[in-house]
Amino acid sequence: MNPWRTFFDHHAPRYLQEVFTRNTEAEVRFLLNELTLPPGAWILDVGCGVGRHAVLLAQAGLRVVGVDLSSGMLRQGQARACELGVSVDWVQADASCFGFGGQFQAAICLCEGAFGLLNAADNPYAHELMILRNIHAALAPGGKLIMTVLNGMAMIRSATRDAIERGAFDPLTLVEASTLSYQSPEGEQTIPTRERGFVPSELRLMLEVCGFEVEQIFGGTAGNWGRRPVDLDEIELMVIARRGRAARVTPCAQTGMGL
Numbered sequence: 001m002n003p004w005r006t007f008f009d010h011h012a013p014r015y016l017q018e019v020f021t022r023n024t025e026a027e028v029r030f031l032l033n034e035l036t037l038p039p040g041a042w043i044l045d046v047g048c049g050v051g052r053h054a055v056l057l058a059q060a061g062l063r064v065v066g067v068d069l070s071s072g073m074l075r076q077g078q079a080r081a082c083e084l085g086v087s088v089d090w091v092q093a094d095a096s097c098f099g100f101g102g103q104f105q106a107a108i109c110l111c112e113g114a115f116g117l118l119n120a121a122d123n124p125y126a127h128e129l130m131i132l133r134n135i136h137a138a139l140a141p142g143g144k145l146i147m148t149v150l151n152g153m154a155m156i157r158s159a160t161r162d163a164i165e166r167g168a169f170d171p172l173t174l175v176e177a178s179t180l181s182y183q184s185p186e187g188e189q190t191i192p193t194r195e196r197g198f199v200p201s202e203l204r205l206m207l208e209v210c211g212f213e214v215e216q217i218f219g220g221t222a223g224n225w226g227r228r229p230v231d232l233d234e235i236e237l238m239v240i241a242r243r244g245r246a247a248r249v250t251p252c253a254q255t256g257m258g259l
């Protein structure tokens with residue numbers, strides 16, 4: 001099983017206790033302001049998790065589809081939507097191989113919602129290109145994408161020679177290997193994971209190869225969003241892009257890159 005699914009399935013009931021989730025209402029105001037969607041517009045939340053953005057976007061009158069790998073996270077989202085009396089379509093799928101056909105006016109992929117979260121076998125280029133290709137295919141022409149990703153520049157600046165020698169950080173792919181722990185009925189469990197950072201220039205290139213036009217890259221650390229320049233040391237970057245011309249990445253099977 002994908003280690004991220006195992007981790008998030010167990011972490012789901014505690015996810016909203018994470019400090020970085022505290023500013024969700026302000027984040028949703030930012031999204032609504034940037035996206036300027038009419039009521040009833042369709043928006044896709046990729047790696048939606050417990051739907052902390054999805055549910056509030058639905059409350060604001062949008063039609064929301066949330067995609068996530070973790071049934072545990074989706075269950076929390078369902079319960080929250082039920083509590084608030086709003087409707088979100090929850091879809092359990094891997095973001096690197098789901099398919100929607102151009103019906104969304106906007107998409108979000110926030111706080112490493114699948115993008116940059118790798119399992120042991122994932123190619124760190126192909127995995128992310130497949131996610132972008134799938135989001136591109138889901139968007140209507142001109143549809144906007146807002147995503148936040150790990151800031152590779154900060155990862156490089158904090159990497160130590162020791163971490164590189166131990167294989168905990170690969171400066172060529174910007175993949176960080178770490179061990180996460182979670183509580184299970186059998187006690188504390190650990191699980192090896194891989195997370196990838198991005199530098200703005202490669203992120204722009206990846207998006208353009210997949211048929212997006214990048215409007216702006218901002219600093220985008222969770223809980224602190226705004227139209228402001230990137231700080232080299234902040235945790236995340238935010239990209240605002242639009243679906244442009246046809247993707248230059250051809251449809252590919254789960255195993256292939258198809259560039």
Ligand SMILES: C[S@@+](CC[C@H](N)C(=O)[O-])C[C@H]1O[C@@H](n2cnc3c(N)ncnc32)[C@H](O)[C@@H]1O
Binds near residue numbers: 111
């Ligand atoms: C850090 S959480 C972010 C959730 C949400 N976007 C937020 O801002 O709270 C990352 C989410 O990505 C999901 N995820 C990880 N890999 C995925 C994949 N390949 N496809 C779909 N979802 C994935 C996890 O299950 C988890 O819910």
